[in-house]
Amino acid sequence: MHARTAPAAPDRAAADLHSHGDRIVAVLSGTWQLEETTSRFDRLLASSSSASPRSIAFETAALGPWDSSLLIFLRQGQSYCEANDVAFDTTGLPARITALLALATPVPERVLETEAPAPSRVAQLGLAGLAAWDSASSALAFLGEVADSLLRLLTGQVRMQWRTFWVVVQSNGSGALPIVTLIALLVGVIIAFLGAVVLQRFGAGYYVSYLVGYGMLREMGALMTGIIIAGRTGAGFAAELGSMKVTEELDAYSTLGISPVDQLVLPRVLGLFVMMPLLVVYADLVGILGGMGVAIALIDLTPTQFIGGLLSAVSLSDALLGVFKATIFGLIIGFAGCMQGLRTGSDASAVGRSATSAVVLGITLIILANAIVDWLAALWLI
């Protein structure tokens, strides 16, 4: 009695099992290719007459060219034999195949046991809480380091890295203008559209200039610029410092006794601190121009009427409030980007995660800070 893979053409892979008492001889023949489907060894064995063989051997006189498919088939046989205490006799196989089978024989991995068992769900909750606490305290410690570094800069103990500072200034000056222009213009247009549609219902279309001026100067100019810069520059800071972490450039600072905060963080944060207010003033002007365009086109206001209305509605304090927010946002973006960059892990994907978390943290903190400043401004009637 014997079983075979398939009633195949002579050149196709085939494995015929011949029973000799409690010994099975698998006669392998034909061309074995991965593209060809062959039966699994155990299924083939199940269809053979010998239900419980003591050993399995091979005959390969008619075996043609072969590839990994034959090794996979033999590994299945080997696994079956190991699991069922059956002798796996490879003496009939060519030496090249037995050598490859020996290489493929798994060597148990060295597993280093952890000192503690896996934590329970309650413990995991606790650990998550502790991780959150650690994260908050390390953020606070980082804030302290930056403040300390700033103090040492002001007292002349730290040299300012002007080159990095000017790179940040350039990148957030002319480099950021196109995107800031586009977004600010569109925000101004959207506010004006919204105002024109709603206010005209009450015959108060003239007041669209109030809405544009007030909205851009106090809120949207700073907020939108902050979000753009958080996505653009904050992520850039995190990726840049994260890459330096991966390539051990940060370690090189630390082991020389040079503070990475002095060298890398301070010029970046100060660069944004300087540039954000300027960008916001620019965004305010562009947004107002966009709004004015809509007012002229939709409700037939003249530029003089629009500007006159705007100036009568907004005051210098509104503009200064926006600029003040911009300085806060600049610090937040620089802080979040640099902190996440310095916290990066040691692989390339960690850099991407740091950049993402820098943007998320930056935008979240910006919106939070905006709400707090607005609340304080309302309290103090600004």
Next chain:
Amino acid sequence: MTHPVEVTDLTMQYGPLVVMRDLTFTIERGEVFVIMGGSGSGKSTLLKYLVGLRDAPSGTVRINGEELAASDRDARRRNLRRIGVLYQGGALWSGLTLAENVALPLEELSELDADSIAEVVELKLALVGLRGYGGFYPSAISGGMRKRASLARAMALDPDVLFFDEPSSGLDPISASRLDDLIRALADSFGTTIVVVTHDLASIFRIADRALFLDISQRTMTALGDPATLRDTPPNDEVRRFLTRDSGSST
């Protein structure tokens, strides 16, 4: 007399996972000391403990008699000034030229004027065979040159102890051998204490006065001594297999 490096009962840990424990050894002044072991045995981690990038959960690491972990900022900074580290990939600051890389530690940590710094930079780059490359950025030079430039930076402040993390990794045999010669010359000519983390057998036998073996299966050091002696009379099978490149496979 204090040893340049003294490690006592050090335990190395990643979270709850103990990588190595009970590490105790001292490194003599002027010797080339190799830390060897298989991949994942914690060699580079040990280097991080030695140079103060990680604080030991238990045990102590003393550099020139002072414990880095226990030092205040000024003491730590003073002590770090006396060591230099060459990282696996060079870790040159990519935004600075080679000359600026070598000059930065001098500008930040010494009182030298600009002319003196320029002279030191030129000397250090020449010592590592990079005369004339000062204006190049790290991205514009080969891996071997990057490592040599990094060595010039590590030597900028004339440290007592130089640490090398896998110096020959990624280098062709000739460049690796040239770096080995440089390491040996630093120890022999300047009396600098050299600590090298590597699993490159050719380098180990070429440069090491003594070698320490980290055995991942025992999670501790299991051999310390002259590498040739360890190879000829190995204290255990892991050390024998490591030093004779024996995979343990019969095929």
